[in-house]
Amino acid sequence: AQTVTQSQPEMSVQEAETVTLSCTYDTSESNYYLFWYKQPPSRQMILVIRQEAYKQQNATENRFSVNFQKAAKSFSLKISDSQLGDTAMYFCAFMNPHDNNDMRFGAGTRLTVKP
Amino acid sequence: DVKVTQSSRYLVKRTGEKVFLECVQDMDHENMFWYRQDPGLGLRLIYFSYDVKMKEKGDIPEGYSVSREKKERFSLILESASTNQTSMYLCASSFAGRGTNEKLFFGSGTQLSVL
Known part of the structure; x- marks a missing residue:
């Protein structure tokens, strides 16, 4: 079974600065999908960014980008120009498309953006 | 926009009660x-x-059962609620198959307290 590890339970960053959240995973699959989800205090899970394992190019969505290292099974999220609204729990997730799109999550990182 | 609706945001139940958590999605998702x-x-x-x-x-299926009688509705049942089932419950849905922009859409969660 796939496992996802987020080694940073909590992090903080000053507004306008850059922060990187780490994630590692374990799988024997060669094709899969990786995600970062954000959960603000409203509890609504919001998709931040998605990476397809067969694509070497790192995904980018505005201020959010990933560093995908397939051989190292690492998938970190970089948030540039941090904003107060980025304060949330961030979950890294792995999806195996050969297994009914079963998605597995890490334990989460609580990010606080300080003014 | 895809909507996944969970029937209750907060729920308080007593030990031994039968609990139903309901989830409805409006995008014809298979999963x-x-x-x-x-x-x-x-x-x-x-x-x-x-x-x-x-x-x-x-x-972690122990202590839970589910029902899916209609495509849009997926119910989680706690046959005899116990205090260790106090938790946040999240429902999600997605399209089936590959190459369909795989990702999960989430409801807002139900915070269940079993006293």
């Missing part, structure tokens, strides 16, 4: 999931369903 979210553990899969009347156990 539906129930997760449990606990601090430090992330989201753990309880059950999922890839079609009407079909169900598969996730990682």
Whole structure:
């Protein structure tokens, strides 16, 4: 079974600065999908960014980008120009498309953006 | 926009009660999931369903059952609630198959307290 590890339970960053959240995973699959989800205090899970394992190019969505290292099974999220609204729990997730799109999550990182 | 609706935001039940958590999605998704979210553990899969009347156990199915009589509705049932089932419950849905922009759409969660 796939496992996802987020080694940073909590992090903080000053507004306008850059922060990187780490994630590692374990799988024997060669094709899969990786995600970062954000959960603000409203509890609504919001998709931040998605990476397809067969694509070497790192995904980018505005201020959010990933560093995908397939051989190292690492998938970190970089948030540039941090904003107060980025304060949330961030979950890294792995999806195996050969297994009914079963998605597995890490334990989460609580990010606080300080003014 | 895809909408996944969970019937209750907060729920308080007594030990031994039978509890129903309801989830409805409006995008004709084949797959539906129930997760449990606990601090430090992330989201753990309880059950999922890839079609009407079909169900598969996730990682922590003990003490839970599910029902999917209609495509849009997926119910989680606690036959006899116990205090260790106090948690946040998240429902999610997705399209089936590959190459369909795989991702999960989440409800807003139900915070269940069992006293």
